[in-house]
Amino acid sequence: MIPTILTSILYVFLFVTLYLQVFFIITFFEEREGLALAPKKTKLSYYPSTTIIIPCWNEEKTVGATIRSVLNLNYPKNKLNIVVVDDGSTDKTAEVAESFTKNPQITLIKKENGGKDTALNTAIATIKTELIGCLDADSFVDKDALTEIARAFNGDPLLMAATPMLIIHEPKTIIQKMQKTEYHLGAFLKRMLSSSDGLNVTPGPLSIFRKEVFEKIGLYKKAHNVEDMEFALRMQANHMRIRNIHTAHVYTSGPKTLYRLYKQRLRWTYGTMKNTIDYRFMIFKREYGVLGMITLPLSFVGVFIFLYNFGFMLFRIGHTAFDKITQISVVGPSLTLPTFDSFFFNTNVMAILWYVFLFISLAFIWHGVKLAEGRFRPSMSIVYFIVLYMLIAPLWITRTIFNLAFSQSTTWR
C-alpha cells in the first residue's frame, strides 16, 4: 500500500516536471525567431544616460577588473557613469577603487558596512541618469552588453528592467565547470520565461532599470539576502516589464569550491523560498502571467519535487548497492565480465520518462550553449553538470528545508 502511494506521488511529480519541460519547448518554438545569436553591432540612434553601481565588500581581487570591463564598454563616455560603493570593506577594495577615481566617469562612495541593499540604495539616491544598473564586483561585462540593453530600452517604452545573459567566467575547477553548463541551461530557461513575464530575479551581475522604477516602487530591501529577487518580484507585482536580453553577455565568477557553492546556493534557495512565501498572493493568479502560474509555484514546490525524486533515486541506487554487497559477501567478487543483452535494458515507465527528461535537458543545454557561445561545443562541463548536480544540489536543498522549518536565516559568505 505505502509503496503504491509513494510511487503514485512520484508519477505526479514526474508529470509536473514533464509539463514544465513541454511548456518550455512550446515557448521555444514561439520564440525561436527572436533568438538572434550575436549582438547587432550597429550604433544606436539614442544612448540613454546610464549609471552603473558596483557595490563592493571585500572584493579587492576582482573589483579592478570589474571597473575596467565597464570602462571598456562600447558606450559613449559622456553617457556612462560608474558609482563604486565600498560597503565597509576590511581589505584593500577601497584603495583599488580609489585608483580609478581620477577618471571623471567614476565616483567612489565609502560607507559603513550595512549589506548590499544599503550599498545600492546609497548610490541610487545620488543618481540622476535615465538608466541605473547594478553590477556585482566579481562580474565582468562584455563590451557590447550595455548597448544591447539600451537598444532594448529604446525599442520598448514599457520595458522597465533588462537582465543579461550570465556566463561563468573562466571556469577552472570541476565545480565551476559544472556551473558553466548550469548557467547555460539557466540562460536558456530565463530567455524562455522572459517574454511571458516569468522572470523572478533581476540578477546582481548587471541588471539595468529605468530610474522611474525606483521612484515608483522604492529602493532595495534586505529581502532574506536576495534583494535582487525581491526587487524583481516587487516590479512584477506592480506590473512592470522585465526582459532578458540574451545578446548582452556578462561573465560572473562562480564559487570555486563545493563549500562556497553550498553557501551561495543555500542563500539563493532559502531566499527564493522565503520571497516566494512573501509574494504568495501572486501564485496562480492569471494577471501575473507565467510568473504567477509557473515560476513562483515552481520556486516553492520544485524544491520538494527535486528532493523527492532524489530520494527515490537514492533508494533505488542503495537497494542495488546493497544487493551487490550481499552478493560479494556471499560468493566473492565476480571475475566474469558482464555481457550486454538488450533484454535487460531498462524500459519501465520511470526509466523511459528519465530518458525523455535527459534528452529534453540536453536539447535545452544545447541551445543555452548556442546562446552563450554562438555555436554548440561539447565539453566536459555538460558531463559534470549531469553527473554532479543531481548529487550535490540535495545538500543545500535539504538544508534550506531545515532552515525554513526552524526559521534559520542564511548569511552572505
Place this chain on the structure above:
Amino acid sequence: MQTKIGTKKYVITFIITAIVFFGAIFTSNYFSGQRIEELKLIENKISLDILSSETQFALLKDSSCKAIDHGTAFSEELTNLSQKLEYMEETLGTKDADVISLKKYYSLLEIKDYLLVGQVNEKCGIKPITIIYFYSNQGDCNDCKKEGYVLTKLREEYPDLRIYSFDYNLDLSAVKTMKSIYQIKSSLPALVIGGEPYYGFKNVGDVENLSPQLKKLREARDKALLEQQSATTTGTQATKQ
C-alpha cells in the same frame, strides 16, 4: 503590463504532456509485451528440445547413451531463461498474470528436464549432479536471495551441475507433487541434494560438502590446479637454470 498567456497554451501543454506521459506507459508496456513474447518463444524452443530429446531417448533405448544429445548447452538455455524470468518478475511484479503463466510453464519444463536427465543418466549408469531449490519471493524468505547467488556461482563453476529452482508458492500441481515427493517444509530456502532435503542458507562450501559428486569435482579441480601450478614452477626454475 504582464503578458497574459491564454488558457490555450496551458491546455496544449497539458495535452502534449499527457500524450508523452501515456506514450511512455504505452512504450513500456509494448517492450514488456515483446519480452513476454520472447520468453514464450524460448520456452517453446526448450519444450521442443525436450520433446526431441525424449523421442531420441525412446528411439535409441538400446543404443549408446552418448548418442542422446541433452547436455550442458541445454542446461544453459534453462539458466538463461530463468534469469530473464527473474528480471520480468522484478519488472512486472510477482503477481503479473503473464509472469505467473511463464513461471508455471518454466517449472514444468524443469520437471520434464529433470525426469529426462534422470532417465538418460540411469541408462548411462552415472548419478546426475542435480540440485532442486525451493524459494519464496513473498518476503518470507530472507536468505533466498543469498542462496540464489550461491547457486548461480555453483552453476558457473560446475557446468555439469543442473539446478532446478521452484517457487514454493507457485500454484501448480506438478510443483506441489515435487514438494510432496521430497516432503519440503515451508522453512525456506530448501535444497534437495542427492534426494535429501536441506533447510536454511547453505554457502558454496556447504553445498559442495553435501554433494559427493560436487566434492569429487572440486577435489579433481583443486588437484589439476595444483599440478598446473607445480608444472609452472618447475618450468620457471628450468628457465632460470
